[in-house]
Amino acid sequence: MDINEKRKSEPLCRLRDIYRMINDFEDTLQKNFGVGLNEGMLLCSLSTLGQCSSGRIAELLGLTLSNSSKVILSAEKKGLVERIIGKEDKRQMIFELTPEGKKCIESIKYSSGNILELLSNIQKV
16 A cells, blocks of 8 residues: 555544544443433433423434434433423423433543543544
Protein backbone atom coordinates (compact mmCIF):
# COMPACT_ATOMS: atom_id res chain seq x y z
CA MET A 1 0.00 0.00 0.00
CA ASP A 2 1.48 3.35 -0.97
CA ILE A 3 1.48 6.38 1.34
CA ASN A 4 -1.53 8.03 -0.39
CA GLU A 5 -3.68 4.91 0.01
CA LYS A 6 -2.65 4.66 3.65
CA ARG A 7 -3.65 8.29 4.31
CA LYS A 8 -7.02 7.74 2.65
CA SER A 9 -7.79 4.73 4.84
CA GLU A 10 -6.77 6.41 8.12
CA PRO A 11 -10.11 8.14 8.78
CA LEU A 12 -11.91 4.82 8.38
CA CYS A 13 -9.47 3.13 10.73
CA ARG A 14 -9.96 5.91 13.26
CA LEU A 15 -13.73 5.56 12.98
CA ARG A 16 -13.40 1.80 13.45
CA ASP A 17 -11.38 2.38 16.64
CA ILE A 18 -13.90 4.91 17.95
CA TYR A 19 -16.76 2.54 17.16
CA ARG A 20 -15.02 -0.25 19.08
CA MET A 21 -14.47 2.03 22.09
CA ILE A 22 -18.14 3.03 22.08
CA ASN A 23 -19.16 -0.64 21.90
CA ASP A 24 -16.86 -1.46 24.81
CA PHE A 25 -18.34 1.43 26.77
CA GLU A 26 -21.89 0.24 26.03
CA ASP A 27 -20.98 -3.24 27.26
CA THR A 28 -19.73 -1.69 30.51
CA LEU A 29 -22.87 0.43 30.80
CA GLN A 30 -25.05 -2.65 30.31
CA LYS A 31 -23.09 -4.72 32.79
CA ASN A 32 -22.86 -2.06 35.52
CA PHE A 33 -26.23 -0.31 35.18
CA GLY A 34 -28.45 -2.61 33.12
CA VAL A 35 -28.99 -0.09 30.33
CA GLY A 36 -27.78 0.21 26.77
CA LEU A 37 -26.27 3.34 25.28
CA ASN A 38 -29.54 4.62 23.80
CA GLU A 39 -31.36 4.01 27.08
CA GLY A 40 -28.61 5.87 28.91
CA MET A 41 -28.91 8.79 26.51
CA LEU A 42 -32.70 8.73 27.02
CA LEU A 43 -32.24 8.91 30.79
CA CYS A 44 -29.73 11.72 30.39
CA SER A 45 -32.09 13.69 28.12
CA LEU A 46 -35.05 13.30 30.46
CA SER A 47 -32.87 14.15 33.44
CA THR A 48 -31.79 17.37 31.76
CA LEU A 49 -35.06 18.43 30.12
CA GLY A 50 -37.72 16.82 32.29
CA GLN A 51 -40.79 15.67 30.43
CA CYS A 52 -40.51 15.10 26.67
CA SER A 53 -42.68 13.83 23.84
CA SER A 54 -41.58 10.80 21.85
CA GLY A 55 -40.90 13.04 18.84
CA ARG A 56 -38.59 15.26 20.88
CA ILE A 57 -36.84 12.18 22.30
CA ALA A 58 -36.27 10.80 18.80
CA GLU A 59 -34.78 14.13 17.78
CA LEU A 60 -32.53 14.31 20.85
CA LEU A 61 -31.26 10.75 20.43
CA GLY A 62 -30.86 11.01 16.65
CA LEU A 63 -33.15 8.03 16.11
CA THR A 64 -36.21 7.38 13.99
CA LEU A 65 -39.56 7.51 15.77
CA SER A 66 -39.78 3.73 15.48
CA ASN A 67 -36.35 3.16 17.05
CA SER A 68 -36.90 5.73 19.78
CA SER A 69 -40.20 4.02 20.63
CA LYS A 70 -38.30 0.76 21.14
CA VAL A 71 -35.79 2.49 23.42
CA ILE A 72 -38.58 4.15 25.42
CA LEU A 73 -40.49 0.87 25.73
CA SER A 74 -37.37 -0.93 26.93
CA ALA A 75 -36.73 1.76 29.56
CA GLU A 76 -40.41 1.60 30.60
CA LYS A 77 -40.23 -2.17 31.07
CA LYS A 78 -37.21 -1.65 33.32
CA GLY A 79 -39.19 0.86 35.38
CA LEU A 80 -36.90 3.78 34.47
CA VAL A 81 -39.37 5.85 32.45
CA GLU A 82 -43.11 6.40 32.68
CA ARG A 83 -45.62 7.78 30.22
CA ILE A 84 -48.09 10.49 31.00
CA ILE A 85 -51.08 11.48 28.91
CA GLY A 86 -50.74 15.02 27.55
CA LYS A 87 -52.76 17.63 29.45
CA GLU A 88 -53.77 19.68 26.42
CA ASP A 89 -53.91 16.87 23.87
CA LYS A 90 -54.99 13.56 25.38
CA ARG A 91 -53.60 11.72 22.35
CA GLN A 92 -50.06 12.88 23.10
CA MET A 93 -47.77 10.81 25.29
CA ILE A 94 -45.21 12.55 27.44
CA PHE A 95 -42.35 10.68 29.09
CA GLU A 96 -40.47 11.34 32.30
CA LEU A 97 -38.05 9.57 34.61
CA THR A 98 -39.38 7.43 37.42
CA PRO A 99 -37.65 7.57 40.82
CA GLU A 100 -35.76 4.43 39.73
CA GLY A 101 -34.73 6.15 36.50
CA LYS A 102 -33.45 9.14 38.47
CA LYS A 103 -31.40 6.81 40.68
CA CYS A 104 -29.98 5.05 37.62
CA ILE A 105 -28.88 8.24 35.85
CA GLU A 106 -27.38 9.60 39.08
CA SER A 107 -25.41 6.37 39.48
CA ILE A 108 -24.18 6.68 35.91
CA LYS A 109 -23.20 10.32 36.48
CA TYR A 110 -21.44 9.38 39.71
CA SER A 111 -19.44 6.76 37.83
CA SER A 112 -18.73 9.08 34.92
CA GLY A 113 -15.01 8.32 35.04
CA ASN A 114 -15.62 5.68 32.37
CA ILE A 115 -17.23 8.27 30.12
CA LEU A 116 -14.39 10.72 30.62
CA GLU A 117 -11.88 7.95 29.95
CA LEU A 118 -13.72 7.03 26.74
CA LEU A 119 -13.70 10.64 25.56
CA SER A 120 -10.03 10.94 26.40
CA ASN A 121 -9.25 7.79 24.43
CA ILE A 122 -11.27 9.01 21.45
CA GLN A 123 -9.25 12.22 21.38
CA LYS A 124 -6.05 10.15 21.24
CA VAL A 125 -7.21 8.12 18.23
